[in-house]
Amino acid sequence: MIEKFVEENLERDIKNHETLQELYSRYLLFCKHYEIEFLTIIKFSNLLRNNRIGVKHKKTINGKEVTGRQGIRLLPCKY
Secondary structure (H helix, E strand, C coil): CHHHHHHHHEEEEEEEEEEHHHHHHHHHHHHHHHCCCCCCHHHHHHHHHHCCCCEEEEEEECCEEEEEEEEEEECCCCC
């Protein structure tokens, strides 16, 4: 399941950072499109880590620290 999500939605980009919320939002669209049960955001985050999809990274956006993954980019949404 995670392999198909990655194949359809992500590409490697060492300079890019995607927030966990952006990734999870896309994951929910993916699950809805394929009519599969979704994981919680914590389990989804662990799945990304366990499959070495990007690197956990914290970044400050508008004065607020957000967690995400460095080294990946979301492709245009097709759902």
